[in-house]
Amino acid sequence: MALSGFHLPLRVASRPLVVNFVERLLRGSALSHSGLTRPQVALTFDDGPHPAWTPRVLDALDQVGAKATFFVVGRNAAAHPQLVVETRRRGHEVGTHLFSHRRDTVTSDLSFEAEVVKSKALLEPLLGEPLKWLRFPYGERGKQRPRAVRAKFGLETVHWTFSSHDASTRQGADVVSRVSAGLRRGAIVLMHDALSDEAELRAPYVADRGATVAALPGIGALLAERGLSAVTLSELFRA
Numbered sequence: 001m002a003l004s005g006f007h008l009p010l011r012v013a014s015r016p017l018v019v020n021f022v023e024r025l026l027r028g029s030a031l032s033h034s035g036l037t038r039p040q041v042a043l044t045f046d047d048g049p050h051p052a053w054t055p056r057v058l059d060a061l062d063q064v065g066a067k068a069t070f071f072v073v074g075r076n077a078a079a080h081p082q083l084v085v086e087t088r089r090r091g092h093e094v095g096t097h098l099f100s101h102r103r104d105t106v107t108s109d110l111s112f113e114a115e116v117v118k119s120k121a122l123l124e125p126l127l128g129e130p131l132k133w134l135r136f137p138y139g140e141r142g143k144q145r146p147r148a149v150r151a152k153f154g155l156e157t158v159h160w161t162f163s164s165h166d167a168s169t170r171q172g173a174d175v176v177s178r179v180s181a182g183l184r185r186g187a188i189v190l191m192h193d194a195l196s197d198e199a200e201l202r203a204p205y206v207a208d209r210g211a212t213v214a215a216l217p218g219i220g221a222l223l224a225e226r227g228l229s230a231v232t233l234s235e236l237f238r239a
Contacts (some may be wrong), residue, residue, distance in 0.1 A: 039228045041187040042159060042236045043219070045212075046097055046135065049076055049083035050194035053209040058090055058195045060213055064220025066230035071135040073196045073204040074119040075098030076127070084126045093232035095133030096123060096155070101196040108144030114155050119231050133158055133233055137196075158233060160190035164215070167192050168204040172214025173209065179219050188233070 036214050043061075049072055056093040061068055070087050072094055088094055098105050098115040099122075105115045116205035120131055136144070146157040160180035166175045176196045179189060191212055223230055 012098050015201065021189060033184070035216075039194050039226075040231045040236050041183060041185070041189065041223070041228050043189050043191060043230045044071060044135070044233070045069070045191050045193040046071045047073055047076070048193035049080045050209070051080055051083065053213065054080075054083050054193045055085070056213045056218070058087060060216035061092070061230075062090065064216060064223070064230075065129065066216075066220060066223065067232050068230065069095055069133060069236070070132070070232045071095045071097040071191065072123070073097045074115070074122055075101075076194065076196065078122055081122075081126055084123065088127050089162045091162040093133070093231075093234060094123065094127055094131075095135060095233070096120070096131055097156075097196070098134050098137055101137045103140065104139060106115065106136055106144050109143065112142075112144055113152075116149075116155070120153070121239070124170075132156060135159070158188065161186070161188045163190040166209070166212045167195055167217065168206065169211050170206055170208065172211045172218065175211050176218035176222070177214035179215070180222055182208065183219075183222055183228065186236070188236070 022033060045057060045068055048070060053072075070092055072084060072161075074096065084094060095118040096116070099118045100115060105111050116134070123131055125165075132155065134149065134157050136142075136157065141157070141161060144157075149155050149157055162178075162218060164175050164179050175191075183189070193208075193209060193212065195201060195205060195207050201207055222228075
């Protein structure tokens with residue numbers, strides 16, 4: 001996969017200059033490696049499902065005719081399994097964001113395996129199909145190597161080409177502006193239908209996902225203006 005092996009420690013990856021460089025690099029990698037021939041992008045949503053926000057995100061995606069990939073946290077999925085089922089029923093793809101979303105789950109092979117096994121045991125019966133995609137919590141892979149994850153668990157690991165920064169704003173217009181700057185063929189956009197650690201959030205991060213929901217009509221308009229369609233990751237990489 002174009003983006004499977006590229007991860008940086010969060011303390012490095014969060015620096016603005018590094019973020020800008022990495023996002024440019026990943027956009028180029030996604031385009032050149034996948035050989036995309038169709039004007040498609042992937043919207044991805046992390047950390048759900050959430051009973052207040054996931055249904056609103058799903059409705060907004062329906063309204064703009066977009067499909068997406070949702071990286072769900074296992075403990076949230078266990079609390080709201082019907083939202084996982086509904087997400088798949090509406091034609092979206094579901095991947096795993098591991099079970100607990102703790103940073104230390106990727107630093108030990110044993111803890112990582114336990115998280116993957118527990119997530120698969122929960123999600124695959126709900127979905128009626130094998131999981132295909134994994135996104136590391138916080139984008140950090142720790143000791144884990146994508147080839148080893150693929151070989152052992154049959155999961156493809158995927159990052160994003162740019163973030164909408166919807167986790168740190170209350171304004172939908174800010175999210176649309178950020179997405180507008182990076183939205184082009186082959187883009188993989190990071191968004192959130194929840195924040196997994198909402199009880200412990202510190203500024204500038206906000207648990208309220210109203211900005212994400214409010215941004216989706218504007219993102220739909222951007223897609224239409226640029227002749228792009230939003231598809232699942234599997235469809236994007238089949239192109």
